[in-house]
Amino acid sequence: MKGTVRVSLNPGCRVYEGHFPGKPVSPGVCNIEMVRQCAERIHQRALRIRRIKQCRMTTLMAPHSHPQADVTVEMHPQEAGSYRLTAAIGEGGATWLTLKADVTDE
């Protein structure tokens, strides 16, 4: 199963008030949550992350410099109800985040 979701970063989001004042940068965990929610949308079921094998964040994503992004998710079924997930966030050939994780149906 594979899919891409186009997301917009909302500059008015409350998270940026604290991260960081006057310097909005999307927190790394929010980027991971973005992937999880996109995976849920593609999979059409709730998912829980059990293991993050590796997640590399090579670019700081900010709502002004990175207003939109493509979240690409691939899921391969393992044993019942569990999946190997690989995902990337980026735009136009550039990759800002890569993620390899094990997820399960909630």
Added chain:
Amino acid sequence: MVDVVWSATETEAETGLTVHPENIFVEDGLFREPGLVEHVAQSAAAFAGYGAFVRHEKPKLGFIGEIKDCEIHDLPRVGSELRTHVRLVAEVNGVRLVQAEVRSGDEVVATSLMKIFLKDD
């Protein structure tokens, strides 16, 4: 997402967090995966900040560069008192590799390796 630094040295630290219902990562009474990861990241940042404090330096902003071998065993319930041990494995050119273990009571709820890069404010 750290309430308290219980102890800290140059190489390790112990932090704490009580999961409150209004925490933005609480969903249906459970502290979700990003909350646990953010707690680890902020524990690592508080630990780095402590190092800066004892060296009389200005603390830097910390960002997650990489998460590796992060196991989430359980999602703590609201009211859980988390206690987290972070250990500095290596620091190279402003990138700190830390190992973290998050416990709730006797139970290990999450373990992770994390690279944090520090930037001047």
Added chain:
Amino acid sequence: MEKSEIIKKVNAVLAEEFEVEESIITPEANIKKTLQLDSLSLVDMVVLIESEFGVKIQPAELVKVQTFEALYDYLAEKL
């Protein structure tokens, strides 16, 4: 440890970890370029060398270690 032994071990562990052919690791080659290291994977290299050789690498000393030859010499001095 003999230098030839250091060379053999360094090349083997780095080629495996960073998924490159051992043949592209030559003494005069630049480490970061050859292994395509960024600031995040540089930490992995330091931790790997430290655990394989049981040494503690000081980040300040690392500045001088640009080529594989420099890394072999650095380790030979420490071991």
